[in-house]
Amino acid sequence: MPAGSHVDSTRIARLGMNHMTGRSRHRGFGHIRKLPSGRYQASYVGHDDARHTAPETFTARIDAEAWLAAEHKRSEDPENWQAPRARIEAARKAAEAAQLPTYADYAQRYLAERKVKGRALAPSTVDGYRRMLANYINPTFGDIPLDEITPAMVNQWYDRLPADKERTRREAYTLARAVMTVATGAHGPLVGQVNPFAIRGGGSGTSPKREQIATAKEIEVILDHIRPEWQAMVLLALWCGMRYGELTELRRSDVDLDKRVIKIRRAVARAGPGKKIVKGPKSASGVRDQRIPAHIVPAIRKHLRTYVTGRDGLLFPGAHGQHLHPARFQGKHTHRGWYGARKAAGRDDLRFHDLRATGATLLAQQGANIGEIQAFLGDSTPTAALRYVRAGQSRMDQLTDRLSSLAERGGW
The missing domain is CATH 1.10.443.10 (Intergrase catalytic core)
Incomplete structure (x- = not known):
């Protein structure tokens, strides 16, 4: 057996170890811990023998499991493996080098080029969309390159939208998804990729019907x-x-x-x-x-x-x-x-x-x-x-x- 085989096998074995205690659950790769806030934190020991946590916590356990599954697949290639945060940072720099726009930059292009029945959006409509972007969408996604936005990020953002403003939630989601629909479309920078805004029913619903009339x-x-x-x-x-x-x-x-x-x-x-x-x-x-x-x-x-x-x-x-x-x-x-x-x-x-x-x-x-x-x-x-x-x-x-x-x- 080569000298490094024992070390590598030990390291790989440690990728499945769960050293955490408390409210975590043992699993084959990494671990998931439920935080006092009710959200879930996922982490695992990488090939560098350090523990790496997901860059965000998750509303649902299934989202944490999905993140671990993706990391597990990446860990099967030790030569090309990178720590999650280092990988995200490298992707950000690569996106800048490739001039892949951030969400905020692309959203502005979307508003400038968007047409309805062959006509550009009305200035008042554009103004309303810009306010929606500034108040509810760009604070989360604005500085992120388009290809780094994930379904998990979208789920967390959607959960943080004001629960008592159904119309705002619906319109913010509809606009955010529309921007990414164009980005992942035939002429977008992410052609062929899956739109991460995929919350079932996220843009549906109706506002309460107004019944007010004057006597x-x-x-x-x-x-x-x-x-x-x-x-x-x-x-x-x-x-x-x-x-x-x-x-x-x-x-x-x-x-x-x-x-x-x-x-x-x-x-x-x-x-x-x-x-x-x-x-x-x-x-x-x-x-x-x-x-x-x-x-x-x-x-x-x-x-x-x-x-x-x-x-x-x-x-x-x-x-x-x-x-x-x-x-x-x-x-x-x-x-x-x-x-x-x-x-x-x-x-x-x-x-x-x-x-x-x-x-x-x-x-x-x-x-x-x-x-x-x-x-x-x-x-x-x-x-x-x-x-x-x-x-x-x-x-x-x-x-x-x-x-x-x-x-x-x-x-x-």
């Missing part, structure tokens, strides 16, 4: 308490189904009170702190000639005479004649803004956008079909329009009372 009495109180120059905003959002961005770009030349029509052609979108752009409405269907109900024409006429200057003057200008900033309208620092008005009505849960839903619901209760509601809202699909039709409690009470009457009469 006539609540609207009356809101109009009494909001600043006079914004009363018409409330009326147009409610009775014409207009979005906030459409209202704040609305100009005198867009309004024809004789024909009772508002030409909706543009909207304001926020594209980061202090930045805004004027663009088309949210969808192609958002470009529309909106009918003005007769009962609000006098209020709109009065608003035009009192607060609007020039043919192209904004109907609802902000400070210094610029577009009205949402924070100013909401009035976080004054009781005459939207927040103060809804509070006076006892409706702290009511969003300005819920006025659109209230108008659509009232329209449906008057017998409008889904196509008419879709046109009223300027939505691109019937599904989108239906999200805004909500069952008012008083209306539901009337309908169920009618069912009772039908049952009592019989013959149905």
Whole structure:
């Protein structure tokens, strides 16, 4: 037997030894220890006779076992074996040398090149994605080369997302996975590799359905308490189904009170702190000639005479004649803004956008079909329009009372 055979066999045998005590479990290779936090720590003795722990702990024991299995396979080749952390560092340097992008760098490229139906992402959408990356994704993955992101890392990151924010969890996972889907696709730097974002159901689920609509009495109180120059905003959002961005770009030349029509052609979108752009409405269907109900024409006429200057003057200008900033309208620092008005009505849960839903619901209760509601809202699909039709409690009470009457009469 060669002189080194005994040493090598002893070393290899030690790779399977478990020297740890406490809450660990003996196994053939390495060991797994359950920490007081409930997470699992995996380690093993390497060919250098030192114990090496995984660079991260694991939520599930099966993830720790998977890491050990991969290390065991690597240990079968002693000549090329490297300690885990040294291997990761070497891979990082190799990635830099090969100019393999980090996740953060590639995500920026993804946002710049991403297209939906042949069109680049809207600036407001890009801004939202950048905030999601900055707040929830890049703190974990931003500095890691794409090929060093593992399913175990993804599982740990996902478990740390705020449990009480289902929508945030869903949208953060969906975006993070989308970036890696492109990276591992036919034209990506990791072509043919498996996307590590593979959590079943990670991007699925729905947000709780909003049922909030305003009553006539609540609207009356809101109009009494909001600043006079914004009363018409409330009326147009409610009775014409207009979005906030459409209202704040609305100009005198867009309004024809004789024909009772508002030409909706543009909207304001926020594209980061202090930045805004004027663009088309949210969808192609958002470009529309909106009918003005007769009962609000006098209020709109009065608003035009009192607060609007020039043919192209904004109907609802902000400070210094610029577009009205949402924070100013909401009035976080004054009781005459939207927040103060809804509070006076006892409706702290009511969003300005819920006025659109209230108008659509009232329209449906008057017998409008889904196509008419879709046109009223300027939505691109019937599904989108239906999200805004909500069952008012008083209306539901009337309908169920009618069912009772039908049952009592019989013959149905």
